[in-house]
Amino acid sequence: MEHLAPGGGMVKGLMNDLFKYLKNDKDLVLIKSCVFHYEFEFIHPFTDGNGRIGRLWQTLILMQQYPVFEYLPIESLIKENQQEYYNKLSESDKAGQSTHFIEFMLSIILQSLEQVLQSQNINLSTKDRIFLFKEKIRDKKFSGKDYLQNFKNISAPTASRDLKWAVNQEILMKSGEQRKTEYQFKSFLSEK
Template sequence: MKLPYIITDKILKLVTSISEKIGEINANHLYKPTTELRKKNRIKTIQSSLEIEGNTLTEEQITALLDNKRIIAPVKDILEVQNAIEVYHDLKRFNSNKIKDLEFAHSILMKDLIKNAGKFRTTNVGIVKGSKVEHLAPGGTMVKGLMNDLFSYLKNDKDLILIKSCVFHYEFEFIHPFVDGNGRMGRLWQTLILMQQYPVFEYLPVESLIKENQQKYYNKLSESDKLGQSTPFIEFMLAIIFESLNQLLQSQNINLSTKDRIFLFKEKIGSEKFSRKDYLQNFKNISAPTASRDLKWGVDENVLVKSGEQRLTEYRFI
């Protein structure tokens, strides 16, 4: 089944630019952030995605909940965050191509927030913004068939995963398969679709940029509705993805500490011997003296063992 959208020049340019950024991230071994950064990005993702839906909790409050500390906030908001923490804790448990996994994820995300969490709606719904109906979703009797078609597209269509993830996100919001929680589920599932091919997306807080462009996000959903195709939304989401990757490259290359670099390189090189030159090729934005200081730190901390002298110096992780 081919869903309605057009591959425009803008989409092709964005896909090319995103692919280049992913290549750069992989070359610099930045696709798996340090533990502290992973936690920080996960918190940003949860806070942003829920704030779009009206949740009031701050990043500091979500951090406290992650650390099992008590906070003062509306019970519903706390529950939304706790559920989101549980879903995002191990995204790899879900298969993006399985409807049952989507229903299971929704049952966790909306646990104790709505009746029939994890079950597709059978009633008719409309999305109201202010005093007008913004979107009249397909009838409840159509939901199951439309979702089967959508997952068939996801599994079988030959288009690039970058494009398919955006199409899925739009079509999911259009179908509005659950009574509530569709916005956060659509964003979550696009992340899952992307990360199963590109690991960098597991901890990339794309949602924080969507939040910053929240009105445009809704406008592009609405524009696509009116056009009867997801093209405007695909262009918007690809631009958001590109900017998220760009920010990752800028911030992570700058903010990595000596310890961060050493342990990132350990994951890449394993137990193989390497030279300072090898280390520099992996972190192209640092100077030779900085590389020498990093490696000295590794030796002093008994993380690395050093052999040879001057140009013949080699290192190996213990």
């Protein structure tokens, strides 16, 4: 089934709504970038190049919070999985929601992160590591050891500095002392 884009008279309002969502919604940036990409493809504002522009926007959205996305080969991984990309767009259209597409794009983002981190010894910033770990651990409590095991290329003192930074920035809540210290991301606590 071929995608039927909204009528031309609806494009401006739909794009305005999409940019309002991007600016104001509290979803995680990883999710917002995928939703934006899907909705942009759905709205289809141009006669040609919507896919390339949608992927570019997704990368730009991600780069604002995670500078590492400047180096990720998302576009090439999508090209390698192009049929699945189109299938997921179609499945989401039929379902009337973007879940299938978001899950696909998150898997592509994970693959691209793994590729870059393996092929180039890119050092993530403290902020990159904290926010990537937040995406993984979500609302679960964790120890410094859990954090360190997730980033095998950093030292224990670096992990401690990362966690201390996140506590000082009020991103993490810390409880307990020394070996019994646990952390939890505050944004997930406020959602409950």
